[in-house]
Structure formats: C-alpha cells, structure tokens
Amino acid sequence: MNMHAPAGTSLIADLRPEARSAPESGIVEVVNHGRLKPGLIPLWVGEGDLPTPEFIVRAANKSLADGETFYTWQRGIPELREALARYHTALYGRPFVADRFFVTGSGMQSVQIAVRMIAGAGDEIVIPTPAWPNVAAALGVAGAATVCVAMDFHQGRFTLDLGKLEAAITPRTRALVINSPANPTGWTATRDELAAILAIARKHGIWIIADEIYARFVYDGSARAASFHDVMEQEDRILFVQTFSKNWAMTGWRIGWIEAPPALGQIIENLIQYSTSGSPVFVQRAAIAALDEGEPFVAEQIARAKEGRRIIAEGLKATNRVSLQAPDGAFYQFFAVDGRTDSRALAIELVDTANVGLAPGAAFGPGGETGLRLCFARKASDLTEAVERLQKALSA
C-alpha cells in the first residue's frame, strides 16, 4: 500500500485535529488584508507606535558586543530574575523573591506554558469574554475546552457577573483566566472583585491564570490597577502570565515571564526546555534595562495613552453612531457601530474605506461579535486623523 499523496488537502487531513482546528487569528486575517496598504493607520494590534527606547536597545547591543551569544539558564539569567523581584517589590509594596520569576519568550509563551501545566484533554477553563483570543486557542491546541462567560455590556460599559462566573465551574474546570485590566473591553477589576474571584477559585480548588499585563495602564491617576497580589497568599494557585511588550514598547522582542510559586520551578524549567529552550541573553539584558531604568518611559506611555483615549472617545461619540464609554484600563476602545453586526466585514470594509486598521470584535469571542477594538496607544495626530477618517466612512 503506497499512501504517498501529493495533494495538500490530504496532507492537512493527516494532521492532529487539535492542530488542524487551531483557528486563524481573526485579527491577523484583517492585518494580512491591509498590511501593505499605503497610509493606513494601524490600530488593530496591541502595540503602540513608539519603537523601543534607546536605553533598552543599548543594553542589547552591549550584550552582543560582549559576546553573550551562547545558551543560557532555562529559567532566565539570575540578573533578570532579580530585576523582576525588585520591580515587583517596588510596584506592589511588599517583598518578592527572584525564585518566583521565570523568563519566557513572550507573554504568549507564558500562556502556553501555564496552559500546558494545568489543562489538557477533558479539562475545561473558564474565560470571561470578549477576551484576547490566543488563550482559548492555546487551550484548543492543548486539547482542553474553553467555557466562555459573556460579560454584560450596558451603556458602553462591560461588567463581569461573578455569579455567572461561578456557575460556569464544573467538576472538569481546572482554572479561571482573569485578565484585568482587560483586552479588549477595558474592564478593570476592583480589589474586592479580585478577592471574590480568588475566594471562588479557592472554594473549588482550581487555578487562576492571571493576565495583568496592562496593570500600569489605568486612567484614574493610580500607579497601577488592583492586582491579585493585593489579596493572595504566596502559595495560592495563581500563575501570572506577563510580557515586556506593552509597558516598554518591546512587542517585537518576544520576551515575557511567568510568576508562580517557586515549588513549580523545575516543572516550568522543563517546559521551557522543551518548547524554546530559553531566551537570548542579549534580549534579557534589554529587559533588565527596561525594569531598572524604564519608569520615566512607562509614565510617558501612560500619559500618551490617556490623551489617545480622550481623542478616540470624544471623536467616536461625535459620530452619533457608536455606543461607548472610555475604558478604565488597558489601551483599547471597544465600541459597536449602530446597525452593523458583522464586525469582520466591517473591519475589512474600514481598511478599504477609511484606511484605518481595527480588530474585529468577533475575534474576541462571545459578547464581542458586533464590536470593534481600537488601540489608542499612539501619537495624537494619528488618532485625530483616524477619528476624522472613521467619522467620514461611518457617515457615508
């Protein structure tokens, strides 16, 4: 029997179902539609318009000049783990040890490893939606099921009903994924809400995957959003998935971290070993510079985002065709356009008619289908121009 088949369809049919069914990113689909369009204002992905600041780049260049181009510690170089402990100690106002931190090759890889640790075939994970789609997709690749809890959306504002959240837990549930401040909704949990969520997780003996990567992007003048760090014990079943991408304009560097109880260290090391085998030392040196010298840049980014948030909220409200409220946290405006329910079609259309790139809400799961996500971490002139173009396109 010769089963050698030249056809691509037959090749695909011969893959694992978890791999075949991994969805094409609904965001990337729109990006690929418009990536090369001249003059397009790209507000579709979660990154700002600032390149990585020079003091961070300099640290990488120095490391390369020093010949730091060899294999290194799977958990991350000790200096970076110490820098992460210092950063957390300053930000959360209590001591952290370096042993809690594990360097990864992106926030995405942090999610992948966290998922791999706790969920596989037969398991369920509960996620409030709309949500960043990559967590559910990573769960699908691992063979686990995502249970979505649609958030409530009233007068342009999302809220999470904790009764609904708990009601979604079954004997198969292994974890809650809690993203606050949230992408794409801007929902930002209060300390009391986080304490209540933790109590639910403890009661059911399940994990929390905590995505607090937008913690610094809040607009009420606080230094940071409320955090599970404010309410947890060190040994609680919480895995923080983190990234250097947002605070320090390092999206293209692919570096992040997991914060977890140190007892899990050897297992996390093994999972890093068998996925990417660690992160480049020169990228880790850049990350140390970001943590140790980055506060003025973070402050500048937040101030820019605050101004961007104002421009977008005011500008979109002026169209009289959208319902929205400026978000409490993160750097996205999520909004729906009256009379338009197919967000994928609308996002593609706005690439063509407004030359503005937005992410379709459908990519973010139940509750997001009719909306659009706009990233406002960008210079004011671009956002003003984008608003004018969107006003024109939406009134056409």
Place this chain on the structure above:
Amino acid sequence: MNMHAPAGTSLIADLRPEARSAPESGIVEVVNHGRLKPGLIPLWVGEGDLPTPEFIVRAANKSLADGETFYTWQRGIPELREALARYHTALYGRPFVADRFFVTGSGMQSVQIAVRMIAGAGDEIVIPTPAWPNVAAALGVAGAATVCVAMDFHQGRFTLDLGKLEAAITPRTRALVINSPANPTGWTATRDELAAILAIARKHGIWIIADEIYARFVYDGSARAASFHDVMEQEDRILFVQTFSKNWAMTGWRIGWIEAPPALGQIIENLIQYSTSGSPVFVQRAAIAALDEGEPFVAEQIARAKEGRRIIAEGLKATNRVSLQAPDGAFYQFFAVDGRTDSRALAIELVDTANVGLAPGAAFGPGGETGLRLCFARKASDLTEAVERLQKALSA
C-alpha cells in the same frame, strides 16, 4: 471545601501528568552541577566556543537602530524566507520556493510545532536511539509515546538496522524521527539508507520528522551529508526541523525554521501564533546575514571541528580505556569508558576530578546508558587540555 494549600507538593500534584512527568534534562542536570566551576572546559552542550561572528551581530544592530522592534509576520519576514530558499537552492542543487519555509524561535520550537502537528494522546513516534532527548520529551508533553529503536554499537561505531526500524511501526505510529548526521552518535545516513527509510514511511503512510541540522558537519570533504532532499518529492510527508544555532554559532539567538509542504502554511502559522507569536525582526535580519554571507564562517567552523575530532579521537584512544571511532558527521564524540556503566555518575565525577564537562549518555535513551558525549566544536588548545585532564582522571 477550601482546597487552598500552601505546600509545594500539593501544588505539583495538581498539575497535568504530562507536565509533571516532563523529565529534567539529563544534560542540564550536569551543567547545573558544574556551571560556575572555575577553569572548567565545557564540552557538554551542543555549541562551540566561538561567539556569533561580527557580520551577523552587525545586521541585528542595524535593524535595532532602524527601529524594527514591532510585531511582524508569524511565518517570518519575507526577506528571511527568500534567503532560506536561496540557501537551500544553492546547497541542494535544485530550486526551492520561499513558501516552504517557516521561521521559528529555535530548532526546539520547530520540533515542538512539528510534534504538535502530527502527534498527541494515543500516538506513537519511532526514534532511533541514543538520540537528542528533547524530541522524546516534547512528545511526552504532547501526550504521545516514544518508541525507541536502539542502534547497534560495534567497535565504537553506531549503525541503524532498518529492519528493526520498520518492525517498530504499529498502527498507532505517526512518524519516524530521523536525525542524520546524528547527535550524539555521529551516525550519518547514506543516500540509499535515506531512500529506504522514505520508502518505509511511504509504505506505512506515516510522517518523517527530519533533523538534518548537522548536515554541513561531515568529514569526508563533501559540502554536506546526504539528505532527504536528495530522494524526496516536494509533497512527501516530511517536516524538516532546523536551526541557525550550529552552522553560524547562534545558539543563544533562539532562531530556527521548519521546512514543510506549503499546503501546511496556515496551520504552521497558527501554531506559531499560539506558542510564541513570531520571532524578533532584528534576530531575523541577523539570520539573513548568516545565510547570505556565512559560507566562509561555516567553512572555518567545519575545519575547526575536523581538527577537534582528530585531537579527541587520538587523545581518548591513547587512554586505552575507551572504545570509539571518530564519527562521520556532527560534532560529537560518543564513547564508553571500560568498566564504567553509570554515565550520569561518571559525568558528575569528571566535572569534579577532570574539570571537564561531558554529557551523560543516559540522557540520550536506550543504547546510550554507558557512554559519554563530548562536543569537539572548540578550539584545539582547549581540546588538547581537556584530553590531558581526561587521560589523567581516567587513569587515576
């Protein structure tokens, strides 16, 4: 019921079995034992002693100076995929299209993605051993089973019995993993052997994961080892897992590629999206420089390895305590010490007594238990010194 437990053991017990049972790397264990030992000659991991050449570093510096610090194409930047096509066209003497190449965050990630595409719970993968342990470990994390086919070892030389290989195939078998030139054995398949292996895979309708990362490191004067490229059709079920680490001294950069039929492109893109979401552009620019300008450096590396191979084989033979034959390919000497059967204990002991770091054969699976792996991609003076120390320690 409050299941909140402070103890680490309870946390670990609450993880997925695939994650809990991922083995600690038997190589890293020895490395961690001796990493900080002054004067140690490290021949334990698969990397040379040369830092990345300056022309490669310069390409990364320039990209960073140009502000290429943003998200990019999940499949790799088009320029790198084109450069990979050029490189393959030159090396294999027939045309390759860029669409066959997908950039990953290391050879390890290439393996992880290849595994994820074709194997999961209930599946078996056949691997000749001793072998680089990370493939079997990645299979374990994915829930698949590794079926080892121990190679034959006679008079210091490994051979693969293709009858045994085919006999290991069951209805559950999804793929053969073929590493040639091989780590740690140095086994280098002939073109006829590769054709026979491909015929077996075709006959049973299974995949081949082809690890030819040491293709350039052969010692008979050829430009490269025989390759599945010499015997395959473009649409054969072969996934090549590749890395920039070895040819261009880029172990610390974490960049590699998968070569696969273009029909699988969207699935590979999705799996990259949900594991690390792509590789840094500045690292990809460095990789382009490596491919386009790297031939003199590759030639220099091979010449060094050839001299290192000679020093090690002669020096170890002179102890009269080891059985070995210099390998046909790759850059490792695998050898056993008469009267010593516990390679882990011996490797730890030689760190302490000879101040030389070797990898324990036990880390490489059945057939490797009693041996040691020595990497000879290193400057002659270090290898000469290492041989002297080993001679002394082994005669003590």
